[in-house]
Amino acid sequence: MKPKIVALLTCVLLFAASCGGEGSGEAEQRGETRPFPELEAAAEGTTVRMFAYGGDDRTNAYLDNWLAPRLEEEYGIEFERTPVGDTADIVNKLLNERQAADNRGTVDLVWVNGQNFYTGSQADLWFGPFAESLPNAGYIDYRDRDIALDFGYPIEGMEAAWSQAQFVMIYNAAEVENPPRNMEELRAWTERNPGRFTYPAPPDFFGNAFILQAFYDLTNDVATYGEPFDEQVFDERVGVFTEYMNDIEPNLWRGGETYPQSGAALDELFQNGEVDLTVTYNPYFAQQQIDAGIFPDSTRTYLLEDGTLSNTSYLAIPFNAPNTAGAQVAVNFMESPEAQLELQRQNVVGGLATLDVESLPDDLQRDFSDTAGGEAVLPLDRLQANRLPEARTEWTLALQEAWTEEVRKD
DSSP: OOHHHHHHHHHHHHHHHHTTOOOOOOGGSSSOOEEEHHHHHHTTTTTEEEEEEEHHHHHIIIIIIIIHHHHHHHHHOEEEEEEHHHHHHHHHHHHHEEEETSSSSOOOEEETTTTHHHHHHHHHOOOOOGGGGGGGGGGGTSSSSSEETTTTTTTTTSEEEEEEEEOEEEETTTOOOOOOOSHHHHHHHHSSTTTSSSOOOTSSSHHHHHHHHHHHHHTTTGGGGGGGGHHHHHHHHHEEEEEEHHHHGSGGGGGGGOOOSHHHHHHHHHTTSSSSSESSSSSTTTHHHHHHTTOTTTEEEOOTTOOOEEEEEEEEEOOOOOOOSHHHHHHHHOOOHHHHHHHHHHTTOOOOOOOOOOGGGGHHHHHHTTSSSTTTTOOOOHHHHTEEEOOOHHHHHHHHHIIOOOOOOO
């Protein structure tokens, strides 16, 4: 196992061991046993404080302007959103509170997934299980691997599925007639069009997604990376990845001497016409940007030929949340067909619903199918038929480290 991975896991495991047996307050209770009507009664008149990544204006507006007033009106819950730049900051805050045996924190709800959930799980930072006992959990198929596994790790009722996303490629059809649909086509395309493509530098979220897509394609495998990390397998395969990345680098934007630091930075290059392709996890993003007059009308969305990464975003409750009842009532509403439908609307957020839409009444199914439209939008059934699971966290971390050491080299 790579040194940084060993350091991360060792730190978390030592931390968890040091906390074992400490605290005996209410926050140490495991799981939720109260019936939902009792939770609703306890939640009325309380405040739910949600900490969430604040870099998405559409999500912020949805939470502040649509969700908050409805929680107040229907449940008597005051909803307060605290924006953060990186969800890892919340995990670090909870780690410190765990170490200090602070069993009454200030966070009731966290928007989380992937490595941050895994790290929190190793340090026993999450309240639960609670997710599958909520009334609206009946609309969600928690047996579906896309939901039951968060970057390969079982959620075991400690997270409630909130929204889904899928990695898609975006191109300017006025400049690119046939966009590259696999890594070999991308290599050839960059040779013919030097300086017209780049990708965000890992560990940016979108940068990690792009190099993982490349790793899947170049090693012609996906299933292995959903299994526990195998150093021997990784070492046998990583060479083809680093060789490819170094091979295309001279033909990237600015000769590969620098990379965009974020997905937003890459979007800006696309917007300014400096590159012809960009990437996103929101399949409706291209149409949203066209409608806003930011991307050219000729912008289109497409999938790589072997499928693209999909992931689920979750809601988790910290171990020391002061208002677990209010948090669960809020989560249940956020999973309702009403709230999920609004979330999925292209002109609201564009996050794909986590509900099993086919289990809903026909009129609601039609409502969900009508949430998006435009020439830059791919049909939902085409997206769903081409989903690939995220790799377990250790594989992504190892790949990120290999890119930093063997490709970026600074």
